[in-house]
Amino acid sequence: WHDDGVFNVEGGCYAKCVGLTKEQEPEIYGAIKFGSVVENVVIDPETRAIDYDDVSITENTRCAYPLEFIPNAKIPAKASHPNNVILLTCDAFGVLPPVSRLSPEQCMYQFISGYTAKVAGTEEGVTEPTPNFSACFGGPFLVWHPVKYAEMLAEKLKTTGAQAWLINSGWTGGKYGTGSRIKLKYTRKMVDAINDGTLAKGEFDVMPGTGLEIPKVVEGVPTDILSPWKTWKTEAEYKKTLNKLTEMFQLNFAKFSDKASHDLLKAEPKNWD
Numbered sequence: 536w537h538d539d540g541v542f543n544v545e546g547g548c549y550a551k552c553v554g555l556t557k558e559q560e561p562e563i564y565g566a567i568k569f570g571s572v573v574e575n576v577v578i579d580p581e582t583r584a585i586d587y588d589d590v591s592i593t594e595n596t597r598c599a600y601p602l603e604f605i606p607n608a609k610i611p612a613k614a615s616h617p618n619n620v621i622l623l624t625c626d627a628f629g630v631l632p633p634v635s636r637l638s639p640e641q642c643m644y645q646f647i648s649g650y651t652a653k654v655a656g657t658e659e660g661v662t663e664p665t666p667n668f669s670a671c672f673g674g675p676f677l678v679w680h681p682v683k684y685a686e687m688l689a690e691k692l693k694t695t696g697a698q699a700w701l702i703n704s705g706w707t708g709g710k711y712g713t714g715s716r717i718k719l720k721y722t723r724k725m726v727d728a729i730n731d732g733t734l735a736k737g738e739f740d741v742m743p744g745t746g747l748e749i750p751k752v753v754e755g756v757p758t759d760i761l762s763p764w765k766t767w768k769t770e771a772e773y774k775k776t777l778n779k780l781t782e783m784f785q786l787n788f789a790k791f792s793d794k795a796s797h798d799l800l801k802a803e804p805k806n807w808d
Contacts, residue, residue: 536616536691543612547601552576553594555587560719562605563598571600616695619729620688622672626705627652627664629714630777632763633756634725635701635747636739639692640802642699643685646671647791648784654711664711666780668787682794700729701747708766710776717760724755744781744807778806 550563552573557564567573567585575596577589590596602608622645624631637645649669668674670681677684692699704722708714728734728750739748740762749761759765767773781804788795788803 540613540615541617542614545602545612547599548605549597549599551596552585552587552598553590553596555598565606566600566604567598568600568604571598571604573598617697618732620692620697620699621726621729622646622699622701624701624703624705625651625654626703626780627654627711628666628776628780629706629708629710629767630763630773630780631701631703631705631745632742632747632749633703633707633717633722633760634729634734634753635742635745635749636735637699637701637747638802639689639699640798641701641746642692643682643689643799644788644802645701646688647681647685648788649674650784650787652705652711666783666787668783670791680794681791682799685799698735702726707760707763709768714766721756721760725753728753744777745804746802774807781806 548563548566552563552567555564573585573596575592576598577586577591578584579586587596602612603610620642622637622642624645647670649672651667651669653665653667670677671684674681691697702722702725704717704719705711706714707717725734734750734753737753738751740751741747742749742762751761752758753761764770764773764777784804792800
């Protein structure tokens with residue numbers, strides 16, 4: 536993100552393809568053709584057809600393809616200043632909302648935390664949801680203190696007027712193994728509503744504990760999944776799991792609190808009593 540806009544240095548995509556179908560994810564399905572690369576998949580030796588449901592090697596089946604294999608991709612991958620900035624996480628604990636609006640301080644906190652979750656099949660030995668915090672979503676590559684990068688991001692948001700959002704493409708109705716993955720078509724509806732400006736014009740509720748702003752309605756998305764506790768069997772079990780993850784956030788952020796401002800510390804999620 537520079538003075539004149541943004542650009543993407545990646546020339547392609549690296550997607551999971553376990554259970555891939557043309558009906559559920561037509562763009563990814565159509566991108567797997569001559570010139571793309573698949574790994575860890577089982578291929579029929581005669582027909583060369585891929586069995587995306589076969590996880591005998593690993594659940595972590597993947598496909599890699601260039602940007603131009605996706606319809607409507609922007610080539611070259613550069614643009615003017617964005618109106619919206621979306622942070623992406625995959626919460627396997629099933630407690631974060633699928634979409635929420637962030638204040639600048641909340642954006643800084645989430646950016647510094649760099650939270651996502653490992654699930655079975657992504658790494659050897661991982662059998663249940665495991666939190667993974669990587670500062671600024673790229674911890675090993677940072678030169679400065681993570682707070683400095685977050686301050687730079689916040690300054691860009693301020694000077695351009697861009698709105699920050701958090702998208703969670705993880706689980707709903709329970710954690711991994713109990714709930715189900717948020718459907719990709721719903722996530723796309725949320726991103727579309729962010730980009731066309733309709734989501735920002737809607738009404739929001741403030742989620743207890745986290746302080747995240749949750750939209751009441753997203754066109755094309757079931758309203759119950761917008762408030763994740765409504766999809767769990769019991770609210771008590773949901774709160775217990777949410778508070779467990781909240782404490783993990785707090786423990787991780789303690790490493791960076793020495794450089795954090797008072798306003799940034801106030802953005803830290805609290806337990807939902």
